[in-house]
Amino acid sequence: MQKEEGSETTEALKDVVEEDIWGSIVDFWNFVLFPIETEGNTVHITIGNILLVIFAFVLTSIVLRLIRSFITNKLQEGDKLKFISIFKFIKYFVYLVVILITLSSAGINITILLTASAALFVGIGLALQEFFQDIIGGVFIILDKSLLVGDVIEMEGRVGRVFQIKLRTTRALTRDDKVMIIPNHKFMSDVIFNYTQNHETTREFVSVGVAYGSDTKKVEEILLNCAIENKDVMESPKPFVLFEAFGDSSLNFSLHFYVSDSFVDPKIKSQLRFKIDEEFRRNNITIPFPQRDVHFYPTKNQTQNSPKNE
Numbered sequence: 001m002q003k004e005e006g007s008e009t010t011e012a013l014k015d016v017v018e019e020d021i022w023g024s025i026v027d028f029w030n031f032v033l034f035p036i037e038t039e040g041n042t043v044h045i046t047i048g049n050i051l052l053v054i055f056a057f058v059l060t061s062i063v064l065r066l067i068r069s070f071i072t073n074k075l076q077e078g079d080k081l082k083f084i085s086i087f088k089f090i091k092y093f094v095y096l097v098v099i100l101i102t103l104s105s106a107g108i109n110i111t112i113l114l115t116a117s118a119a120l121f122v123g124i125g126l127a128l129q130e131f132f133q134d135i136i137g138g139v140f141i142i143l144d145k146s147l148l149v150g151d152v153i154e155m156e157g158r159v160g161r162v163f164q165i166k167l168r169t170t171r172a173l174t175r176d177d178k179v180m181i182i183p184n185h186k187f188m189s190d191v192i193f194n195y196t197q198n199h200e201t202t203r204e205f206v207s208v209g210v211a212y213g214s215d216t217k218k219v220e221e222i223l224l225n226c227a228i229e230n231k232d233v234m235e236s237p238k239p240f241v242l243f244e245a246f247g248d249s250s251l252n253f254s255l256h257f258y259v260s261d262s263f264v265d266p267k268i269k270s271q272l273r274f275k276i277d278e279e280f281r282r283n284n285i286t287i288p289f290p291q292r293d294v295h296f297y298p299t300k301n302q303t304q305n306s307p308k309n310e
Contacts, residue, residue, distance in 0.1 A: 056102040057095065064091055088167055089135055130185065131168070137184030138167040147187060147194065152202075152263045154193035155182065161263050175266065195262045201234065202262035206272050209250030211286040216243060216251065219285060223255040226275040232268045234258040250288045 068087055141147050142165065151162045153172060160172030160180045170187070172180045186192070195202050210219055220241045227239035239257035246252075255272065259265050280287060 053099055053102050056098050060095060060098045064094065089139060130183070133185035133188070134168040134183045137186075137188045138165070138170075141165060141170070141184060141187060146197075151197065152195040154195065155180075155186070155190065159195075159263070175263065201258050201260055202265070203237075203256055203258050204262065204265045204269065205254045205256045206269050206276070207244070207252065207254045208273075208276055209247055209252045209287060210280070211288045212251060214251060214285050218283065219251075219253060222279045222283060222285070223253060223276065226272055226279060227255055227257045230257075230268065230271055230275070232259060232264075232271070234260060249290045 064087075068084070072084065147153070147162060147165065147170065149162055149165060153160060153162060158174055158180060160174045162170060162172045164171040168184060170182045170184055172182065174180050208223070210216075220243075223241045224239060227233050228235075233239060234257070237258050239255065242254045242256065244252040244254050255276075257272075259268055277287070279285075
């Protein structure tokens with residue numbers, strides 16, 4: 001009998017201890033960290049809510065990482081980078097949805113939280129308006145492939161070669177080795193020249209004027225030879241010369257040619273100008289400078305005020 005009574009007492013003590021432990025856990029779980037009051041309603045944020053959100057956040061991160069790995073393993077390197085950029089934007093949206101669903105499942109009326117944060121959201125939205133425009137622009141660039149790494153673009157008079165396309169900005173290297181950081185919304189609102197959108201070759205030209213009386217056929221021949229002898233000028237399509245205009249002081253010509261890398265075309269144009277000047281000097285063809293004839297006509301008052309001849 002004494003043994004049975006002792007065992008019953010021990011079990012009762014165990015039950016009491018277990019109840020105390022469970023009660024402590026429940027109390028800890030329901031411990032209110034801070035209340036949020038709005039329009040007469042109060043939302044209590046407890047430790048349990050915070051831990052539940054953290055667990056959901058970690059679980060979502062693991063699932064998203066598995067999904068990204070599963071998809072990127074089947075993609076090529078170029079498409080893989082584009083997918084990762086888009087996936088980053090999707091990931092943030094999924095995190096927000098999961099947190100709201102988790103809080104709603106925990107019994108918190110999220111409409112109250114949204115109402116209490118309405119002014120904050122409006123302020124953040126206005127402050128981040130251009131930021132989201134950049135992200136949307138980046139998504140469009142990646143999806144429709146209107147811009148690719150390696151493209152040569154011109155924006156606001158500056159020419160650069162694109163070497164990195166991110167979700168918010170695009171980076172291009174200019175001809176003087178400076179990095180140009182372009183917000184992606186610029187590609188949606190501004191006019192951008194893409195030299196290599198259709199193909200890698202571009203047509204360039206060099207203008208020159210010669211004195212009146214020069215042999216125009218000889219000028220054409222010299223210009224074409226200068227282009228043909230330049231190793232950076234493409235043989236096909238062939239270069240050609242246009243007689244553009246009878247200028248005020250010169251006969252105006254332009255030498256048109258094709259290059260495979262428009263990013264370095266200023267160097268090619270400089271080489272051609274040196275060569276053209278050398279050949280013109282050798283063949284006695286003059287590049288004139290602007291000339292003006294000034295005529296003075298005496299007015300009536302000047303004639304009257306001039307001293308009389310003695």
